[in-house]
Structures are given as structure tokens and as C-alpha cells.
Amino acid sequence: MLKLLLALLPLLSSTCLLVSGYSARAIFIFGDSIFDAGNNHFNKNCSAQTDFPHYGSSFFHHPIGRFTNGRTVADFISQFMGIELQESYLEAQLAVTNGSRRDYPTNGVNFASAGSGVLRETNEDLGVISIQEQLQQFQKLIQQNHIDKTLIPKSLFFFESGSNDIFNYFLLGDKRDLDTYVQTMLIQVADLVDQLYKLGARRIALFSLGPVGCVPARALLPNAPVDKCFDNMNLMGISVRYTGTTAVYGAVYDIVQRFRSVPSRYGLLDVTNACCGEGTLGGLVQCGREGYKMCPNPDQFLFWDYFHPSEHTYKLISMALWNGKKSTVRPASLKTLADLPRSHALFKIK
Numbered sequence: 044m045l046k047l048l049l050a051l052l053p054l055l056s057s058t059c060l061l062v063s064g065y066s067a068r069a070i071f072i073f074g075d076s077i078f079d080a081g082n083n084h085f086n087k088n089c090s091a092q093t094d095f096p097h098y099g100s101s102f103f104h105h106p107i108g109r110f111t112n113g114r115t116v117a118d119f120i121s122q123f124m125g126i127e128l129q130e131s132y133l134e135a136q137l138a139v140t141n142g143s144r145r146d147y148p149t150n151g152v153n154f155a156s157a158g159s160g161v162l163r164e165t166n167e168d169l170g171v172i173s174i175q176e177q178l179q180q181f182q183k184l185i186q187q188n189h190i191d192k193t194l195i196p197k198s199l200f201f202f203e204s205g206s207n208d209i210f211n212y213f214l215l216g217d218k219r220d221l222d223t224y225v226q227t228m229l230i231q232v233a234d235l236v237d238q239l240y241k242l243g244a245r246r247i248a249l250f251s252l253g254p255v256g257c258v259p260a261r262a263l264l265p266n267a268p269v270d271k272c273f274d275n276m277n278l279m280g281i282s283v284r285y286t287g288t289t290a291v292y293g294a295v296y297d298i299v300q301r302f303r304s305v306p307s308r309y310g311l312l313d314v315t316n317a318c319c320g321e322g323t324l325g326g327l328v329q330c331g332r333e334g335y336k337m338c339p340n341p342d343q344f345l346f347w348d349y350f351h352p353s354e355h356t357y358k359l360i361s362m363a364l365w366n367g368k369k370s371t372v373r374p375a376s377l378k379t380l381a382d383l384p385r386s387h388a389l390f391k392i393k
């Protein structure tokens with residue numbers, strides 16, 4: 044008996060290695076530049092780009108379509124789960140079309156497009172892929188059997204959008220009143236989450252917006268203060284929330300405000316200015332565009348560029364979402380969400 048067990052051991056452990064870790068083995072990602080991993084890069088019609096130094100420099104060592112100096116929250120969570128980082132949908136599509144890849148990846152797909160919002164019209168003129176279109180791309184993959192349907196209920200779904208709608212509200216001086224605008228956004232979010240659910244998603248993580256009123260790019264707005272955060276804008280952000288029985292809510296706003304209140308505890312020296320940029324708050328020029336300057340140590344900055352957190356900030360946020368308290372992620376952490384009971388029979392072997 045012992046002999047049999049010993050003989051089985053290498054087999055078992057290698058089997059366990061294959062399916063070890065969390066019951067969730069894939070992440071599907073929808074949203075804007077917080078998550079974009081190359082969709083805009085592969086969309087030559089889109090003018091919201093990061094195809095130049097020093098995007099990606101701290102981790103990938105070259106621009107790779109991400110809107111920060113390294114990994115995003117989706118990348119960190121993938122690493123915590125022990126799975127590969129997700130490819131952007133357009134990159135995978137190109138590879139499947141040109142034959143360099145047989146089918147779409149099994150670790151999930153990233154549909155996020157920088158500049159998009161929850162409102163279809165947000166930054167339409169920049170050629171971004173609206174979140175409604177992102178959902179349609181996902182739906183098409185399911186219909187064409189490019190995604191294993193049994194994978195969907197076990198996968199994580201990340202949804203983060205809304206900062207660009209809010210920024211544009213102030214930038215373009217939208218004539219609607221604030222409440223109406225936010226209500227319109229909320230209706231869209233509820234509808235999108237509803238669609239995800241109907242497509243089979245069961246482990247949905249909804250991220251609140253960060254303190255969008257604190258981004259260095261507020262220096263571009265006509266009436267925003269630069270000596271403190273733009274409270275009007277933050278108030279709009281906070282109300283964008285939606286919770287349901289299958290949804291986990293990541294309180295990114297509260298998490299980031301904690302970093303801002305005791306920066307030194309998180310290794311941060313500057314929670315106000317962009318590391319890479321120029322002008323007031325480093326918020327007037329995009330990193331890499333003419334006239335930009337870069338700080339020597341991006342890890343000490345909350346903000347990488349005029350709109351986006353640094354990789355270090357994303358790492359801190361990811362840790363709080365992965366295994367944080369109820370005040371940061373509720374009703375369950377992402378770790379719990381990824382670790383919901385396996386239905387895999389292999390694990391019943393005792």
C-alpha cells in the first residue's frame with residue numbers, strides 16, 4: 044500500500060502542480076487605462092497611446108501598451124494567483140488571425156481600452172474601444188467557441204471604469220447637472236454588470252474609482268484647485284458603486300486615500316506630483332511627450348504620469364485588494380474570490 048502511494052506521489056504532485064493554487068485560473072478584464080495592457084497599442088486608429096519611453100520601463104523595460112511604468116493591478120493579481128499575465132484582446136486576435144497562436148489564451152483576456160468610460164460617447168473621438176464594445180468582443184469569443192464555457196463561472200472578472208467620464212464632465216463643461224450625469228453612469232454600470240452575469244460571469248470584482256480629483260492632470264481643468272484635490276470630482280467618483288451577491292467591491296478610493304494620509308508608511312515621498320511629466324503638478328504634459336521630465340525614483344511617487352498611479356502604487360493597491368480587510372475589499376477579498384471551492388475531482392483524491 045505504501046509502495047503504491049510512493050509510486051503515485053510524483054504523479055500526484057505533478058498533477059497538483061498543474062492545477063495547484065487557486066480554483067480561478069483566468070481573469071477577464073474590462074475598463075480603461077488603469078487596466079489597458081495593449082489594446083490601444085494594437086489599435087492604430089486610437090490616439091490615446093503610450094508607445095514611447097518611459098512607459099513600462101520599471102518592469103518590462105520597454106513600452107508595452109500599459110499606462111504606467113510597470114505592472115497594473117491585473118498583472119499583480121495574476122502573479123499572486125500564479126498565472127500568466129493576460130494578453131490584450133487585439134494582440135491575441137492578431138496572433139490567432141496570422142496563425143502564430145492556435146486559439147485565444149486560457150488564462151483570460153484583457154479588453155480594457157485607455158480613455159474609455161462607462162458612457163459610450165466618452166472619448167469616442169480618440170478612437171477608444173467603448174466598454175460596451177469590450178463586452179461585445181467578449182460575447183463574440185464565447186459565441187465562436189474561443190473560450191471554454193466551463194471556464195467562465197470559475198474565472199475572475201475585473202471591471203473598472205468611470206474616471207474618464209468624470210474628467211470629461213469637468214474638462215468639457217458638460218451642461219447636465221452632476222446628479223443626472225452620475226445617475227446616467229450608474230445605470231450603465233448596472234447594465235454592464237448585468238450583461239456580464241448573463242454571459243456566465245460569477246466572480247465579478249468591481250473597483251471603485253481612485254481619487255480621480257487628485258490626479259496631476261486636474262491642472263488642465265479650468266476651475267480645479269492645484270493646492271488640494273478637486274473635491275467635486277472626488278464626490279462624483281465615490282458614488283460610482285454597485286454591489287451584488289456575486290460581486291466583490293474594491294474600495295480603491297479609500298485605499299489610495301490611506302496612502303495619501305501616511306505616505307511614509309508605504310514608502311512614498313510624493314503623493315501629489317507626477318513622476319514623469321511637466322508643468323504644474325507634472326500634470327500638463329504626458330510622460331514622454333515634448334518637454335517632459337522624469338523623476339529618478341518612480342517607486343517614491345504615488346503618480347507615475349498625469350493620470351496614472353505608479354507601479355509601486357498599483358502593487359500596494361493589489362496587496363490591499365488581494366488579502367485586505369473588509370474596509371478595503373468586501374464582502375470577500377480577491378484571494379477568497381479566486382479560491383472559492385474547486386469542483387475539480389483531482390482534489391478529492393486523499
Ligand SMILES: *[C@@H]1O[C@H](CO)[C@@H](O)[C@H](O)[C@H]1NC(C)=O
Pocket residue numbers: 134135137138141142143
Ligand atoms: C502575429 O501577430 C503577433 C501579435 O500578436 C506578432 O507578435 C507576430 O509577430 C505576428 N506574426 C506574423 C508572422 O506576422
Ligand SMILES: *[C@@H]1O[C@H](CO)[C@@H](O)[C@H](O)[C@H]1NC(C)=O
Pocket residue numbers: 088167168169170
Ligand atoms: C477611427 O476613429 C474615428 C474617430 O477618430 C472613427 O470615427 C472611426 O470610425 C474609426 N475607424 C475605425 C476603423 O475604427
